[in-house]
Amino acid sequence: MAEYPNRIVVIGAGPVGLCLSLALAQADLKVCLIEALGDDNFLEQVPRAGTNHPATLEMYERLGLYDKLEPRGIIAPVFHYWDRHDGKLIAAFDHASLKADTHFPYVLQCERIKIVEEALKMAKAHPNIDLRLKTEFVSFAQGSDGVTTRVINPAGEEETIEGRYIVSAEGARSIVRKELGIAFEGFTYDDRTLNIEVAYDFTKHGYAHRNYISDPVEWSNLFHWKGPPDRWRVHFPTDPKANEAELMRPEALQARLQKFLPTGKPFEIVGSNLYVVHQRVADKFRAGRAILAGDSAHVNSPIGAMGMNSGIHDAINLADKLIAMARGEADDSALDRYARQRRHVAVAHTQAQTIRNKRLLAEQDAAVRRRNQDELRRTAEDPELARKFLLRTALFESLREADAIA
C-alpha cells in the first residue's frame, strides 16, 4: 500500500487554520491548507472578532504576525464596565496590572478580517504550505496511517488530498465533526444580537475603546475599530419575537442609537447585522487522525472576546504537539492531551465565563446588580485583585490551568 504523504491537512483558512498552518510550517512540517473562499471573495467576509488578548498577542509574535497587525489595530490598555440604567462608569480595568506577566499589557482591537488577510499573505509565501483556495472540502476517510479527504477543486472537479492527520478548522458548521458523529452540546440564546457599526467618536463621552454596559432592559457592548473611517460597534439584545426587517429599518437603528446616546443628530451608520449566539462544545476534540480546533470544537457568545482567542490557543497547543511528534519527542497520545487540555478550557473557562458575562450585563434583580457592581468596583480598585481578574479575562489563567493537565 502506498504511503500517505507526510503532511497535515488543515481545513479552513480562518484565524485558527492559518495560525496552525504557520506554526507547523515554521517548524518545517508540511501542510495542505484547504479554503472554500478564493482571492476574489476572501476579503468580503464580515469583520467579526476583533479583541485580541495579551496571551494571543504573544502567539502572534511567535508567528511573526504581531508586527503586521499592530499598525492595523488600536492598542487598548483599559476597558470599562458601565451601568446604563444609572449612566455611571462602574469600573475601569487597566492591563498595566499585568506588566510583570506579559510584555503586551493591553488588548489589540484588530478585526478577524485583518488577521486572516495578513496571515494569508504569510501562508502564500511559505514553501511548506500548499494553499488550496477556492477548494471546498466535502468529506474524508481515515485509515491506520493517514487520511484521505475529498474536495471540489477550483475547476469544479472532485479531487482527493491525503495526509497523516486532518485538522478541522472549518468553523462551527464543521463537516468533519458531523461526519464523525461528535455531539455539539449546549444551547442557543433566544434573543438575537443586533450589531450596529457607527462612525462617531464615543471617547468624547468618556468611553474606553472597549466597554461592557449593563442594563436590566437593554444591555450593550461598545467597541472601537481602526478605519479609515474609524468605526464603533454597538451591540444590543433584541426581542426574540421581533420581525427582522422591522429591527433593521434605518429609522429603527437610529432610534436605538439615540436612546443609547441622545445626541439629537443622526448617527452615521456604516453597517449593521443581526446574529444568533450559541454556547456549545464538541463532545470530543479528537477521533483517531481527525482533530477539531476553534469554532469547529466550541462556540460561544462574543461577550468577553473569547471565541477566536481561545481558538488560536487551540491552534498553538495543537501545533506544538504535532511538532513534538514529528521530531520524535512525543507519540500520538500527545493529541489526547491536546483534547483534554483544550476541552477543559472550552468548558471551564470560555463557556463558563461568557455565560457569566452575559448574565452580569443583563441582570434584572436590582440588589444583585448592585452587589455585582460593588464587587467589580472593589476588584478594579485593589491592585492584586485587579491583576487576578485580568489574568483570567486575558486568558493567561486558562493557559496555566491547561499546562497543568497531564
Ligand SMILES: Cc1cc2nc3c(=O)[nH]c(=O)nc-3n(C[C@H](O)[C@H](O)[C@H](O)COP(=O)(O)OP(=O)(O)OC[C@H]3O[C@@H](n4cnc5c(N)ncnc54)[C@H](O)[C@@H]3O)c2cc1C
Ligand atoms: C459579531 C462577532 C463578534 C465576535 N467577536 C469576537 C472577539 O472580539 N474575540 C474573539 O475571540 N472572538 C469573537 N468572535 C468569534 C470569532 O469570530 C470566532 O470564534 C472565530 O472566527 C473562529 O475562528 P475559526 O478559524 O475557528 O473559524 P472561522 O473564522 O469560522 O473560519 C473558518 C474558515 O473555514 C472555511 N470553511 C468552512 N467550511 C469549509 C469547507 N467545507 N471547505 C473549505 N473551507 C471551509 C471558511 O470559509 C472560513 O475561512 C466573534 C464572533 C462574532 C459573530
